[in-house]
Amino acid sequence: MAKPSRQTVRDLRRNSRGAVLQQLYFNGPMSRQALGTATGLSSGSISTIVAELAGEGLVEDAGTVDSDGGRPRNLLRVRPGCACLIGVDVGETRVRVELFDLGLTELARYERPLEGRGHDVASVVRHIADGVAAVVARADVPDELLLGVGVGVPGIVERGSGDGAVVHGQTIGWDAVPLESLLRTSVALPPGARLFIENGAKTLGRAEMWFGGGQGASDAAIVLFGSGVGACVVTGGTIMGGTHSSAAEWGHTVVQVRGRRCRCGSRGCLEAYAGAEALIQRWREAGGALPPDADEESAVTAMIAAAFPQDGAAPDPVAVAVLDETAEYLGAGLANLINLYNPERILLGGWAGLQLAPYMLDAVRGHATAYALRHPAGQVVIEPGRLGPDAVTVGAATLPLAEFFARGGRRDAPVAEADLVPERTGWRAVAGAQV
Template identity: 60%
Template sequence: MPKRGIQTVRDLRRSSRSTLLRRLYFDGPTSRQQLGHATGLSAGSISNVIGELIADGLVEEAGTVESDGGRPRIMLRVRPDFGYLVGVDVGETQVRVALFDLARTELAAVDQPLSDHGHDVDHVVRLILSGLARVLAQTGTDQADVLGVGIGVPGIVEQREPAGDCQGIVVHGPTVGWDAVPLGRLLRTGTDLPLHVDNGAKTLGQAEMWFGAGRGASHAVVALFGSGVGACVIANGVPFRGATSSAGEWGHTKVHVGGRLCRCGARGCLEAYIGAEALVERWGRAASDAVSGSVSGASGSTVSSVSSADEKAGLAALLAAADQDPAAAELLGEAAEYLGAAIADLINLFNPERVIIGGWAGLLLGPRLLPAVREAATAYALSFPRAQTSIDLGLLGPDAVTLGAATLPLARFLESGGVVPTGVESVPAPR
């Protein structure tokens, strides 16, 4: 057995495969010469490893480009149809399941409303498994070609014994009534595919850092702004998880001691002031019957309560009313200040290069609120770190959590150098 800390030839080959595969995936199409400049690997190593990847069917030639005085350079890329990824977003009103190829093209998607069952665990598990079966059937995809299933969930994801086995994945989600839910074990009864589970905000963060507004940054915070509020903190290019993987519960930081009651059971949480559920409920009390049938203009009739299924319609109506309804405008102004002040806290604590606002509610309200949010962040943050931080909207759209979930098995695949999972090799999201 090799001693710890000593790399074998096999280790070195796997590391070279992983390095080249990641470069091809994120920067391709690219040439062998460009790979050499980018990785520092020798021409011989690159030739050998690329030859292996082509023989494995994972890499293919993608045309040629002229070179300076020499033969045309052959461009290489990862084959999009080598394998497939499934992303699952256990959201606030629905479970979304999507199938992607390795080029991140969405091949099929199923949106399944939670309806009256809410986040009943057994119901959510049934929706995940049925959605998985449907996207595979719609595309005629063989299970053997699926590299893994990534699942973004509301709450804290814990890995219990046995380590590395998805059956040890437990989810703590107080806002949806989940208390130590053995999600991995429940899902394993219905599929043998490799499973990866992580918090939804963290999956959004990984997607935006890899493919969206965070690309190229080493230090960032990606905020998920939906019915609730969460964040993914990126430090030195890696998500910061904390001691028990619960870091990033930004929505439950306190902005008003003894303030409004939050869904988590505490008072004064940020989520209770800027989450979509809280905004629609507060506007319903103050100003307009925007959801239950007669959206008002300047008059502003009221709604006494709002279900989670009505949040998108309610938030859109709140936004539409803000130009004429003083109560709506005042509520959005207050939300922008709370959000800006909370972002100032992130800037002071983590010193990010970028703060990125995503999630369906963040992208819906962002175009109107962003100038005021930036102004409030400037007023509340320390001036030097604030001057180094940009605050922008995410680029991947309202369904980015689904894509982010699919990056969980993708990350495992790239890290392994393109090893195809076999049997029931099932792992949690990397810590």
């Protein structure tokens, strides 16, 4: 027996406003007539909602379009300057904070490097707090325009405790860190602005699915290849995960029994062979000449230059051999994703993945095909991510953006807590108009 709907008139109004905003955001500019067709709302409801949204400064005119034999139709769009969002990337080598308008145009940026294994919790919290204050001040954002802050972090994000989101980041030395509680007491946010914490590979995946190479795909895997490796898995249009948000911890699947020691403490993990940190370590062990005091990014750049010299010099055979081995391990790891999830698309992102893709992606594709089952391997497309190195911060900023839609564009609108959890809502529920 079907359960009766418990939605109130207020819920229906909020959901209708959210549906109009989503359509205009992802598919705009649109006419009122097109909005009615896309949302299933009556012309009267569309007129009322559009008038409300325009009166609140959320929607604006965007010109006209000719109609078939009738008067030109006015087009509408979401006004980019009506709100701002902050995305934070707590990476392996730095903390990056970016302020965006609602159209995700960058307005201000703040970065601080993390020295060595510098994931001291107090330092990271201070960098985030300083970064949020700095970008808001630089862009001179009024308090009422800031919707919230999304933070992408390495490791497992556990929700449901009294302290809010707790982070288990084994590879960075974080054991049940109550990050949400710490940030709420350290980051100065105006009333109504909310804080969200998510696994960094998942924020990368959200960004690519909403705005990048994942658009239109129902089943995909988005790989974050940085100091380590992780993956966001999307099945049936929904990002996998729940209360324990770990992006599948693909980097810690075993690819070599009794293999190399991984920084997580186990042996033979994919990350021990395919992450940038392991890549550099293996090059050094094989006799590679690293620049003095090189950080990870400059070391990977040096390795690429040695393997693929641009001055006509002979390639360094050691660098070539390590990169070839890395391509094979990465391909084998992708084959595991292919066999387990049958994705239509695999996107390679992260700073190291984007840097290495032009030189090794063809080899990675070949190894993935060789190690995967023939049928699913024949269905998948493997390509670089399209959003560049800032994809994690863009994805983090979509966390308050999703809530903006769920609340129908109103900060104070009541909404069920379950509707604010991205994995339960699913990206299709927010960006479904794109598919």
